[in-house]
Amino acid sequence: MINASMPATGRIEAAMTKAVSATFETMVFSEPSIQVEAKVMDSPTLGVSLQVSSPYAMMVAAVLPQGLARQIAAIIFRHEGNGDTPEVVRDAVGEVMNTMVGLFMQYLIPADQLFTMGFPEAWSGEAMRAAGSFQCYAFEVEGYPMQVFVFPNMSEVGAVLDPD
Amino acid sequence: MSISIVIVDDSKTARFLIRQQVEMAGFDQVEFHESINGREALATLDNAEAKLLITDYKMPEMDGLELLQSIKRNPMHQDLPVLVVTSFANMAKIRELMDHGAYAVLRKPVSVAALYDVLKPLLGPIA
Numbered sequence: 607m608i609n610a611s612m613p614a615t616g617r618i619e620a621a622m623t624k625a626v627s628a629t630f631e632t633m634v635f636s637e638p639s640i641q642v643e644a645k646v647m648d649s650p651t652l653g654v655s656l657q658v659s660s661p662y663a664m665m666v667a668a669v670l671p672q673g674l675a676r677q678i679a680a681i682i683f684r685h686e687g688n689g690d691t692p693e694v695v696r697d698a699v700g701e702v703m704n705t706m707v708g709l710f711m712q713y714l715i716p717a718d719q720l721f722t723m724g725f726p727e728a729w730s731g732e733a734m735r736a737a738g739s740f741q742c743y744a745f746e747v748e749g750y751p752m753q754v755f756v757f758p759n760m761s762e763v764g765a766v767l768d769p770d
Numbered sequence: 771m772s773i774s775i776v777i778v779d780d781s782k783t784a785r786f787l788i789r790q791q792v793e794m795a796g797f798d799q800v801e802f803h804e805s806i807n808g809r810e811a812l813a814t815l816d817n818a819e820a821k822l823l824i825t826d827y828k829m830p831e832m833d834g835l836e837l838l839q840s841i842k843r844n845p846m847h848q849d850l851p852v853l854v855v856t857s858f859a860n861m862a863k864i865r866e867l868m869d870h871g872a873y874a875v876l877r878k879p880v881s882v883a884a885l886y887d888v889l890k891p892l893l894g895p896i897a
Binding site for chain 2: 628629632633679682683694697698705708709711712715717718719720722723725
């Protein structure tokens with residue numbers, strides 16, 4: 607149930623920055639740096655989205671080069687050496703995204719308030735065209751660019767995620 | 771002698787990370803059983819002498835809360851400690867899960883130190 611208004615942009619940015627840093631430092635042993643401007647990404651890219659349904663309806667999506675996606679999986683599965691199949695790469699980035707959005711929501715809303723979110727969904731990054739109202743946060747991770755989008759208005763999300 | 775732990779998560783990555791962190795916490799004499807949702811975990815429990823079940827909250831088919839409730843309703847398994855590891859772990863969710871009988875709730879990303887603190891009373895001192 608949607609029963610709260612969205613926080614101010616500044617609070618969203620602070621929560622997102624903290625969530626991205628904590629997630630990558632713990633899961634990938636990497637310190638993301640915040641970028642003032644989003645850099646152009648080399649194709650192919652991977653997009654992963656996750657919907658939050660309460661207390662606000664919004665979508666969070668990340669777009670990153672496939673090279674970074676593969677590197678994330680390789681770092682996580684370093685001892686097992688099976689981090690390079692497309693399925694494992696998508697699963698690894700999906701779990702990173704799931705953790706990141708969970709932390710983002712914990713930083714964003716009061717601790718005594720429940721929140722609900724869906725499952726991570728992977729897309730080709732090229733299919734994730736930024737349309738409608740969104741906020742974009744740019745990071746550099748392991749020398750690669752990564753962009754995180756917050757779409758606060760779910761009525762506009764359908765136009766953004768048209769699969770190929 | 772090894773002890774048996776059931777790990778339940780729909781993500782292969784999450785299951786791998788939990789397994790790795792249990793071992794990094796020093797509990798290396800462990801036999802792991804993995805399930806991808808609550809329904810599969812209940813079947814696994816019928817065939818494994820598990821000492822602990824570690825589950826995600828958000829899973830398809832049967833989520834962590836439904837699994838926890840099923841375990842606590844079943845006289846065969848109701849004493850089994852259930853550790854919930856979830857991205858949803860703010861105070862409200864922790865309270866809800868503890869009210870339903872969770873042994874502990876840890877927030878993703880899990881630190882080895884937090885996992886050790888939770889596991890030590892259950893699994894005993896590291897040899």
